[in-house]
Each structure stands twice: as C-alpha cells, then as structure tokens.
Amino acid sequence: MSTITARKEIFGHPAGLFILFFTEMWERFSYYGMRGILVLYIATSATAIDPGLGWSNKDAVWLYGWYTMLVYVASIPGGWIADKFLGQKKTVMLGGVLLCLGHGILAVPTSWAFFTGLLLIILGVGGLKPNISTMVGGLYNEGDPRRDNGFTIFYIGINIGAFLASISVGLVAYYYGWHYGFGLAGIGMLLGQLVFVWGQKYLKGVGEFSGGTSATEAEKAAAKRPLTKIEKDRVIVLLISFLIVVVFWGAFEQAGGLMNLYTDAKVDRSTGWSWLQEIPAAVFQSLNAGYIIIFGTLIGGFWTWWRKSGKESSSIFKMAVGTIIMGLGYVFMMFASQEASVEAFGKAAMIWVFLAYLFHTIGELCTSPVALSFITKLAPLKYASIMMGVYFAATGFGNKLAGSIGESAQLEPYNGKVLVEKQAMIPFMQRDSIEIKNKQKEIVEVFDYPINLDKNFSIQSDVYIQDDKVVFQEHEGERQLGNLFDLGEGKQALLNTLKDQGATNENPYHARLKFEKDADAAQVTENRGDGKNYGVSFVLEEEQSEQEYKTFMWLVIFTVAFGLLLILFLKKLKKLTHGAEDKQVEKLEQENYELADTDIN
Structure with a gap:
C-alpha cells in the first residue's frame, strides 16, 4: 500500500484538492463556455451583423458531433502518454498549455484560427481531463474515507465552472460578438493554468512519472493468467x-x-x-x-x-x-x-x-x-x-x-441565386442599426439597409402552388417574391413537395428566405454595397x-x-x-x- 506523507489541509482535505478544484473549474468554464456558442457560431451567416462561419445547421451539427467525440476519445492517448512518458502532472500541465493556445486562437476571427483552435483544444482536453481526475485520487492513501468526499468536492467545481461559463460567455457573445465569447472562455482557461502552476508546491509527489513500470506484483501476475x-x-x-x-x-x-x-x-x-x-x-x-x-x-x-x-x-x-x-x-x-x-x-x-x-x-x-x-x-x-x-x-x-x-x-435547404438589382430588394427590408469596423478597427454604429453594407437579411414568405407553379408571396402582404431569385434545379423538387402536401393560397406553407452575399465577394471592400453576388436559401417551416x-x-x-x-x-x-x-x-x-x-x- 502506498503511503502519502502529511500535507497541509484545508477544511479537512489536502490543499492540493483545491488547486485541482479551481484548475478543473476554470478548464470546464472554458470548455462549456466555448461549447455553448460553438454550433450557433458555425451556423451564423458569414455576412451577418456578427458574422459566423455561414454553414448550414446540418453541417454545423455534423462538425459538433465530430468535435465532441474527438474530445473524449483523445483521453485515451492522453492517459497513455501520462502512464508511459510524462506522468499525470506534466501531462496536465501540457494539456493546459494547449488549451490556453487553442482558446486564445479561437478569439482570432479567421477560419484557419477556428479549426486550429479546435484541434488544440481536442489535444489539450485529452491531456488534462483523464489525468487531473487521477491526481485527485492520488492525494489520498488507499482506504482513506475522505476520498469519495474529495471527488464530490471536485465534481462541484466542474459544475460551477459549467454554470458560470454558459451564462457569462453566452452574454458576452450576444452583446459583443462571438470571438469575444471565445476570448472570455480562453481567459478562464488561462486562470486555471495559472492556479495549477502556482499550486505545484501543494501537489508534490502526486501524479509524478514512475518510469512506466508502476504495476504492482498483483497486477503483473493478473496480466499473465487467463480470464x-x-x-x-x-x-x-x-x-x-x-x-x-x-x-x-x-x-x-x-x-x-x-x-x-x-x-x-x-x-x-x-x-x-x-x-x-x-x-x-x-x-x-x-x-x-x-x-x-x-x-x-x-x-x-x-x-x-x-x-x-x-x-x-x-x-x-x-x-x-x-x-x-x-x-x-x-x-x-x-x-x-x-x-x-x-x-x-x-x-x-x-x-x-x-x-x-x-x-x-x-x-x-x-x-x-x-x-x-x-x-x-x-x-x-x-x-x-x-x-x-x-x-x-x-x-x-x-x-x-x-x-x-x-x-x-x-x-437540406433550398438554394437559389438572386436575379435583381438591389433597388428591387430594398422595399422588402428595413433599415437596421448595424455595428461595423472602420479602418482603425474601431466599432462604429451605422443606421442603414443591410444590403448597403453587404450584410444578410431575411423575408418571411408564404409558399404555395398556383397554376402548377411555385408562388412566393410576402407573408402578411401581397407582394410577390418569386421574381427576385431563381432556384434552378431545386424548383422542381420544391414543386413536387408542395404538391404532395397540398399547399394552396388558402393553406400555404411558409419559408424564411435568407439572403446573404457570397463570403469571398463580401471581402472586397471596393464593391461594398453593390448588391451583387447575393444568394437565397430556405427550408419549409x-x-x-x-x-x-x-x-x-x-x-x-x-x-x-x-x-x-x-x-x-x-x-x-x-x-x-x-x-x-x-x-x-x-x-x-x-x-x-x-x-x-x-x-x-
């Protein structure tokens, strides 16, 4: 039986427990804060007032599934690296550094930074997550009745971090922008890493590398015999x-x-x-x-x-x-x-x-x-x-x-290409208060039509069949919208669907038509506000x-x-x-x- 030397205690538990408590609390703050806005950011239009990646909801959830899977699967190599090469303490330290870098890079508003940040976070969580939990157990001798309570305290830290993150990061992203939200999550991780570095004196002898040969005689014997x-x-x-x-x-x-x-x-x-x-x-x-x-x-x-x-x-x-x-x-x-x-x-x-x-x-x-x-x-x-x-x-x-x-x-949304000039589009939208950045990267507020600033906008529409044709009519209005865009090959599929559902003028289907400019074209500042390169997408509500x-x-x-x-x-x-x-x-x-x-x- 391993014996742990006496350590400073706080509330009857080793002081190291509270170092790990706050480290994990801030790590979970960063993870759940970022996770809370991840799908919303991916699915937000690249030409929205606060731009996202502009992916469809379907693709956004697809990426979310792969990301959350890899975060957990990475725990396997993270535990293996700790056991064979570094020990839990050094692997947690390395994971924390990767997490700080990953969350920090996410705050940069570019696509390469987004995917690089996700990769670093996956690697960082894989290194930190399984090993910091093992370190909690390492604070106590075998049979110590305080162990279960120690894990309970540690678990409380996880949920405090998750609770605070979802509120604060969500509000910051809502008021100031997605990347400020990602940045706040990164600050949380940085605080956790600083706590872990500062508290090393309370973690001496815990999670140290044993040379990869820590198996007991009982474990060695068990490994040789059949089940x-x-x-x-x-x-x-x-x-x-x-x-x-x-x-x-x-x-x-x-x-x-x-x-x-x-x-x-x-x-x-x-x-x-x-x-x-x-x-x-x-x-x-x-x-x-x-x-x-x-x-x-x-x-x-x-x-x-x-x-x-x-x-x-x-x-x-x-x-x-x-x-x-x-x-x-x-x-x-x-x-x-x-x-x-x-x-x-x-x-x-x-x-x-x-x-x-x-x-x-x-x-x-x-x-x-x-x-x-x-x-x-x-x-x-x-x-x-x-x-x-x-x-x-x-x-x-x-x-x-x-x-x-x-x-x-x-x-899967229906997609089409806008056919008309912006003068024909303006009557269907309202002037909005929009925050944009000037040449000095300062945020300024502009009251204008979204199309004049290459921003996206939407129009609520009734959709039905009339004379064997698809009709788009402004919801709670009489103006026709079908002449604004062309659905190409998707028109026939939409026609068949509306026929099958019996959509008529008296009983129409509905769609929120989302108009957005091509993301690459929107980067050309010389053509800002020309109203060109707009497309439309929608699903039937x-x-x-x-x-x-x-x-x-x-x-x-x-x-x-x-x-x-x-x-x-x-x-x-x-x-x-x-x-x-x-x-x-x-x-x-x-x-x-x-x-x-x-x-x-």
Missing part, C-alpha cells in the same frame, strides 16, 4: 454497460447541438426587461449544471434511502432508470414543437426547455455517477486500464451519435418542424424502450456480475462507508 469464467461474464456486462453509455450520451448531448439550435430559432426568449430584452440561446446551456448543483445531493440521498429500504439499486438498474427519465425530457420538446407550429413562424414558451433540461439532468444524476464506479467493480485487473479507455471511447461515440441525430433533424418533432419523438421512444429492456433483463445481467456489487456494498457497510459513485464529466 476466469466469472471475469468473462463480467466483461460481457461491462460491454453492455458501454452500450448504455453510447445510447445515453447520444440522446443527452443534443444540448449543445439540436437543442441549442432549436432554442435559438423556435423558442420565445424575450424577457420584457430593459437591460436584457432577450435571453441568448447559449445561456440555456447553464441549466444542466445549475440543476446538478441544486439536485445532485437530493438524487444521491434518494438512492441511498432506496438501497437501505431493500429495493433494487444495482448500477444497471440506476442507469436504465436514468436513461428513461432523460428520454422523457424530450416529451417537453415535443410539446414545444407543437406549440411553435400552431401559427406561421410561431415560437414555443421557455418553460418547455426548462422542463426538458430538468429531466435530462435527473437522468444524468441517475446514470452518469455510477458508470465509472461500475467499471472499477467489474473490470478484470489485467484489463482495468483498457476498460477505462473504452469507457471514454464509448462516451465519445455517444457524442458522435448525438451529432448524427441532430444532423438528421436538420433539412412546416417540414422542418415536422422533422424536429419526429426526432424528439423517436428519442423518447428509443431511450424509454431501451431502458425498459434493460430492466426486463436485469436479473440475468446481475447474475453475470456474480455479486460484485453486493459484496462491495456489504464491505462498505461493515466499514461504515457509503458509496459515492461519483463520475467526473
């Missing part, structure tokens, strides 16, 4: 639990993608307050962390009471129940979709989003905290590290699945709403059915664990300990 029948059965259960992880995070992680886009476009976020007329969509990302802070102890206490009452409380049962509760959260998004579809260009009330995130969080608190603990109970000693790596990979694949689901909920509703519905059906299936086969699955959990609970109760089952996300 027993009991160990093979437990591996089967573990593989099933990894499937639960993929399914759970595939549904849960719609938060940063589909849910984010839906909240931005289809939820009435107006407040009526003079200082904040509208709540930025990214701010709603704070709900999950806020609910965890409020309900985390209550849910943990419930499961303790439930177990002491002699009722079923195995890890698989908790994960199944959590998956069901989380999936039921999408019922509220179905209600939101129905409410928004009642009228043309309608919006849903915020309460549905609040309720959805509440159920998602309760489901997370039932599922996520037991996952890592379950692995440590069942994984054979020779495969303990591999199984932990597979867990992180499963979490990553769940995030990729989330991106694919969100991507499927977004329709009714089709998009139906697609979103179906996605929410299938998320409910699949997650609930999957959870119920696990409960149906619970006895057989528990039999394959050969009492691993029962024995651990008996031991803990004999020693007057309680299972904390805390996962570190």
Whole structure:
C-alpha cells in the first residue's frame, strides 16, 4: 500500500484538492463556455451583423458531433502518454498549455484560427481531463474515507465552472460578438493554468512519472493468467454497460447541438426587461449544471434511502432508470414543437426547455455517477486500464451519435441565386442599426439597409402552388417574391413537395428566405454595397418542424424502450456480475462507508 506523507489541509482535505478544484473549474468554464456558442457560431451567416462561419445547421451539427467525440476519445492517448512518458502532472500541465493556445486562437476571427483552435483544444482536453481526475485520487492513501468526499468536492467545481461559463460567455457573445465569447472562455482557461502552476508546491509527489513500470506484483501476475469464467461474464456486462453509455450520451448531448439550435430559432426568449430584452440561446446551456448543483445531493440521498429500504439499486438498474427519465425530457420538446407550429413562424414558451433540461439532468444524476464506479467493480485487473479507455471511447461515440441525430433533424435547404438589382430588394427590408469596423478597427454604429453594407437579411414568405407553379408571396402582404431569385434545379423538387402536401393560397406553407452575399465577394471592400453576388436559401417551416418533432419523438421512444429492456433483463445481467456489487456494498457497510459513485464529466 502506498503511503502519502502529511500535507497541509484545508477544511479537512489536502490543499492540493483545491488547486485541482479551481484548475478543473476554470478548464470546464472554458470548455462549456466555448461549447455553448460553438454550433450557433458555425451556423451564423458569414455576412451577418456578427458574422459566423455561414454553414448550414446540418453541417454545423455534423462538425459538433465530430468535435465532441474527438474530445473524449483523445483521453485515451492522453492517459497513455501520462502512464508511459510524462506522468499525470506534466501531462496536465501540457494539456493546459494547449488549451490556453487553442482558446486564445479561437478569439482570432479567421477560419484557419477556428479549426486550429479546435484541434488544440481536442489535444489539450485529452491531456488534462483523464489525468487531473487521477491526481485527485492520488492525494489520498488507499482506504482513506475522505476520498469519495474529495471527488464530490471536485465534481462541484466542474459544475460551477459549467454554470458560470454558459451564462457569462453566452452574454458576452450576444452583446459583443462571438470571438469575444471565445476570448472570455480562453481567459478562464488561462486562470486555471495559472492556479495549477502556482499550486505545484501543494501537489508534490502526486501524479509524478514512475518510469512506466508502476504495476504492482498483483497486477503483473493478473496480466499473465487467463480470464476466469466469472471475469468473462463480467466483461460481457461491462460491454453492455458501454452500450448504455453510447445510447445515453447520444440522446443527452443534443444540448449543445439540436437543442441549442432549436432554442435559438423556435423558442420565445424575450424577457420584457430593459437591460436584457432577450435571453441568448447559449445561456440555456447553464441549466444542466445549475440543476446538478441544486439536485445532485437530493438524487444521491434518494438512492441511498432506496438501497437501505431493500429495493433494487444495482448500477444497471440506476442507469436504465436514468436513461428513461432523460428520454422523457424530450416529451417537453415535443410539446414545444407543437406549440411553435400552431401559427406561421410561431415560437414555443421557455418553460418547455426548462422542463426538458430538468429531466435530462435527473437522468444524468441517475446514470452518469455510477458508470465509472461500475467499471472499477467489474473490470478484470489485467484489463482495468483498457476498460477505462473504452469507457471514454464509448462516451465519445455517444457524442458522435448525438451529432448524427441532430444532423438528421436538420433539412437540406433550398438554394437559389438572386436575379435583381438591389433597388428591387430594398422595399422588402428595413433599415437596421448595424455595428461595423472602420479602418482603425474601431466599432462604429451605422443606421442603414443591410444590403448597403453587404450584410444578410431575411423575408418571411408564404409558399404555395398556383397554376402548377411555385408562388412566393410576402407573408402578411401581397407582394410577390418569386421574381427576385431563381432556384434552378431545386424548383422542381420544391414543386413536387408542395404538391404532395397540398399547399394552396388558402393553406400555404411558409419559408424564411435568407439572403446573404457570397463570403469571398463580401471581402472586397471596393464593391461594398453593390448588391451583387447575393444568394437565397430556405427550408419549409412546416417540414422542418415536422422533422424536429419526429426526432424528439423517436428519442423518447428509443431511450424509454431501451431502458425498459434493460430492466426486463436485469436479473440475468446481475447474475453475470456474480455479486460484485453486493459484496462491495456489504464491505462498505461493515466499514461504515457509503458509496459515492461519483463520475467526473
């Protein structure tokens, strides 16, 4: 048994815990702050008042899925590098440096900086995330009863960081621009790195490199012998639990993608307050962390009471129940979709989003905290590290699945080319107060038509069939819009769709026609305001709403059915664990300990 020398303590815990607490808090601040605005930035037009990348919603969610997957999968090589070459402490230090660089580069408003920043963040999280959690455990001797409470304190830091980030970064991005939001996330990471560097004196002997030969005699012996029948059965259960992880995070992680886009476009976020007329969509990302802070102890206490009452409380049962509760959260998004579809260009009330995130969080608190603990109970000693790596990979694949689901909920837009001069377009738009930069890079406010500044604009339109032709008519107006642009080959596909849906003048479909200038042409300042090189894109609102509703519905059906299936086969699955959990609970109760089952996300 390793022995840790006496260290300075704060509130009964090693002082190093609070160094790691604040380091991780600021790292999660940077990650969740950036994640909250990521999809919104990618999907914002490159010629908007506050420009984004100008990708379609579908492509934005696709990139989000790959990014969030790679962030988790990178934990595998990050842990391997720490074990074989650097040790946890130096790998965390390296990861923090990469994160500071990545977030700092994201603040630069260019495409190359954006993708370079994402790559550095993926590498940085891979180095920091798995190893800083290991360092928390390294602060305590084996059998130290304070260990579980130490991880709980550490977990609180994660959620404080996530909560503060989603609010502050979302508001800064809303008021000052996307890259100021990215910059604020970077400042948070820099603070975390400074705390970690300053606190090295409290982390002596923790996370040091052991030369890659730290395996105990028991571990070496276990690595040589074949798996027993009991160990093979437990591996089967573990593989099933990894499937639960993929399914759970595939549904849960719609938060940063589909849910984010839906909240931005289809939820009435107006407040009526003079200082904040509208709540930025990214701010709603704070709900999950806020609910965890409020309900985390209550849910943990419930499961303790439930177990002491002699009722079923195995890890698989908790994960199944959590998956069901989380999936039921999408019922509220179905209600939101129905409410928004009642009228043309309608919006849903915020309460549905609040309720959805509440159920998602309760489901997370039932599922996520037991996952890592379950692995440590069942994984054979020779495969303990591999199984932990597979867990992180499963979490990553769940995030990729989330991106694919969100991507499927977004329709491919119809695209066309504007045919008329800008004089014909101006009657359909209003003068806006627009912030632009002068030659000295200073922001100045201009009151003008967007087309005179190469900015994008939109027009609400009714769309229907008349005399076997597609008609675009100004919504709540009589003016025709079809002569403004040409859809090319897409016109026939639109015609067929409207025919199939029976769209008529009395019962039209609707589209928000988005006009935007080609991003490259907009860079030529000599041609600013010429009104040329504009295109149009749109989706049919009714089709998009139906697609979103179906996605929410299938998320409910699949997650609930999957959870119920696990409960149906619970006895057989528990039999394959050969009492691993029962024995651990008996031991803990004999020693007057309680299972904390805390996962570190």
